[in-house]
Amino acid sequence: MSEGEENETCLFLSFLQTLEKSARKRLFEKPSCAFFIFRMLPPMSQQIIVQLIWKGNLQPETSENIDWDRWIKLLSSLDIIQPDDESTSKIPYSIDFSFRRSYLFAVMSGSCRISGLKQQILDEKRKQKEVGKKASERWDCILRYLALPTEQNQKSVSATTRHLFSAAKFTSGDANIEITTVGFQFLLLSPVQQMWTYIIEYFKLEIANGHDIVDLLDLLIQIVLCANKGYEPGHEAFVLENDWDERQNEMIAHLRELGVIFIRKTKDGIFFLTPLLSHLATSELSTAGNSIEKTSNGSVIVETNFRLYAYTSSPLQLAILSTFTEMTYRFNDMSVGMLTRESVRRALQVGITAAQIISFLRTNAHPQCLATGGTLNCLPITVADQIRLWEDERKRMDLKDAYMYSTFESDDEYFGVRNFAQQEGILLWANNDQKLVIVTEDGHERVKQWYKANRKS
Structure with a gap:
C-alpha cells in the first residue's frame, strides 16, 4: 500500500461521504454501485468487509499490531458498517444489509453482467480504430480552454464545462475569463486526479441545481465497470438506451465531451469505450507516489x-x-x-x-x-x-495576528499579565528584561477583562 492510501481517502469516497445518508443507502441497493465502492476502498478496509461478510469476525492472527480504528472510521462514515452490540468479534460491527446483499450478488455475477449495459456485436466496418486519438483530442480541448481561455478555445467546449470551471473556482471573470490559482493546481494533477476532480465537480453542480444524482452515479459506474482489462477501445459498442431520462442523456453527452466515451453519430444508437475511461476505473491514490x-x-x-x-x-x-x-x-x-x-x-x-x-x-x-x-x-x-x-x-516564519503589551506601571503588573496569559494558553512571547508580553488575537479580550478586574489589586 502506498503512503497516500494510508493517509488519504480517494476523491470518489470523499465525495460519497458528503452525500446524504439516504442517497448512500440507495446506492448500496444497486449491485454495480456496491461492487464499485468496494473496489475503490483501501485494501485494509476491503479486508474488514470480506472477513465480516464471510467469517463474521476478524481472525486473531490477522488483527494483531494493526490500527483498525482508521479503516473502521472510513467504513462507518460511508455507512457500510455499523456498531453491533450483540457481536462478540474483536471489532463489534456488522455490514449494512443492502451493501452485503448487493456485493455478494455482484461477486457471483461479475462486473460486466451487473453493469446492465447491452453490448452490440460489430462487424469490421463499424469498428472505430482511432477512438483513443479522438478521446485525447476531446480532453485536450478542455485542458487547453482552462490553461488558455481564449475566444477560440471557448468555442471548443460546452457551456456546461465553462459553467463548471467557474463554479469550481478554476476560472474567474465573465467577459475576460482568466485561470485561477486553483485552476493551475488542477492542471498539475495527474490525469486520473484530473478526471475524477472534473467528474465530482460535475455532480456537485447537479446537486447545487437541486437534482438527485443517484441514477447518474449508477449509470456512470455501469459504464466504468465495462472497462475491464481485456477490452479493446473502439472494438466493443454498447447500446444507448431509449429509457434513459433527460438528465442521464445529458450526462452521456458530457462524457462524450470529456472523451470518456465515443459516439460517432447519436442516431447510430451506440457508444464506444475509450482508453480515458480507465482513469475512472481506479482510485487516483493507486497512481500516486511510486506508481x-x-x-x-x-x-x-x-x-x-x-x-x-x-x-x-x-x-x-x-x-x-x-x-x-x-x-x-x-x-x-x-x-x-x-x-x-x-x-x-x-x-x-x-x-x-x-x-x-x-x-x-x-x-x-x-x-x-x-x-x-x-x-x-x-x-x-x-x-x-x-x-x-x-x-x-517559505515555511521558516509562521505569521499570526497578535497583541503586544508594554510600559507596565510595575513589575507585579507585568508578571500578573504574563502569568495569566501563560495559564490561559494565549501567551506567544514574553521578555522579562524589556517587560513585553505578546498574546494571541483571540486572547486579547480575556487579558482586558482580567486586567480590569485585577488592576487595583
Missing part, C-alpha cells in the same frame, strides 16, 4: 543542472511549464528553460506545491528518462530535493 503512469507521450527532460527540455509544441504543456520554469528558448518542436529559485517560488506563492511540480515533471517525463531512470529517477533526485527545499524556505 506514476508510464506514458509514451511524455516530453520533458530535466538535467542535474536544472535545465529543462520540453520536446513539444503544445501550447497547453508550455503554458503549464512556464508557471514554474524560466523559459529561455523556443523552437518549432522543442523549448528550453531553467528551474530556478525565483521561478519555483513564483509558483509556490500562488498556491502550487513542490509535490505537484515534482509529480508533474515525473508524469510527463520523456520515455528515454523513464527507460533509464524509472518512474522516480526520471527526475534527478537532486532537482526534486532542491524544489522541496525552496518550498521549505
Whole structure:
C-alpha cells in the first residue's frame, strides 16, 4: 500500500461521504454501485468487509499490531458498517444489509453482467480504430480552454464545462475569463486526479441545481465497470438506451465531451469505450507516489543542472511549464528553460506545491528518462530535493495576528499579565528584561477583562 492510501481517502469516497445518508443507502441497493465502492476502498478496509461478510469476525492472527480504528472510521462514515452490540468479534460491527446483499450478488455475477449495459456485436466496418486519438483530442480541448481561455478555445467546449470551471473556482471573470490559482493546481494533477476532480465537480453542480444524482452515479459506474482489462477501445459498442431520462442523456453527452466515451453519430444508437475511461476505473491514490503512469507521450527532460527540455509544441504543456520554469528558448518542436529559485517560488506563492511540480515533471517525463531512470529517477533526485527545499524556505516564519503589551506601571503588573496569559494558553512571547508580553488575537479580550478586574489589586 502506498503512503497516500494510508493517509488519504480517494476523491470518489470523499465525495460519497458528503452525500446524504439516504442517497448512500440507495446506492448500496444497486449491485454495480456496491461492487464499485468496494473496489475503490483501501485494501485494509476491503479486508474488514470480506472477513465480516464471510467469517463474521476478524481472525486473531490477522488483527494483531494493526490500527483498525482508521479503516473502521472510513467504513462507518460511508455507512457500510455499523456498531453491533450483540457481536462478540474483536471489532463489534456488522455490514449494512443492502451493501452485503448487493456485493455478494455482484461477486457471483461479475462486473460486466451487473453493469446492465447491452453490448452490440460489430462487424469490421463499424469498428472505430482511432477512438483513443479522438478521446485525447476531446480532453485536450478542455485542458487547453482552462490553461488558455481564449475566444477560440471557448468555442471548443460546452457551456456546461465553462459553467463548471467557474463554479469550481478554476476560472474567474465573465467577459475576460482568466485561470485561477486553483485552476493551475488542477492542471498539475495527474490525469486520473484530473478526471475524477472534473467528474465530482460535475455532480456537485447537479446537486447545487437541486437534482438527485443517484441514477447518474449508477449509470456512470455501469459504464466504468465495462472497462475491464481485456477490452479493446473502439472494438466493443454498447447500446444507448431509449429509457434513459433527460438528465442521464445529458450526462452521456458530457462524457462524450470529456472523451470518456465515443459516439460517432447519436442516431447510430451506440457508444464506444475509450482508453480515458480507465482513469475512472481506479482510485487516483493507486497512481500516486511510486506508481506514476508510464506514458509514451511524455516530453520533458530535466538535467542535474536544472535545465529543462520540453520536446513539444503544445501550447497547453508550455503554458503549464512556464508557471514554474524560466523559459529561455523556443523552437518549432522543442523549448528550453531553467528551474530556478525565483521561478519555483513564483509558483509556490500562488498556491502550487513542490509535490505537484515534482509529480508533474515525473508524469510527463520523456520515455528515454523513464527507460533509464524509472518512474522516480526520471527526475534527478537532486532537482526534486532542491524544489522541496525552496518550498521549505517559505515555511521558516509562521505569521499570526497578535497583541503586544508594554510600559507596565510595575513589575507585579507585568508578571500578573504574563502569568495569566501563560495559564490561559494565549501567551506567544514574553521578555522579562524589556517587560513585553505578546498574546494571541483571540486572547486579547480575556487579558482586558482580567486586567480590569485585577488592576487595583
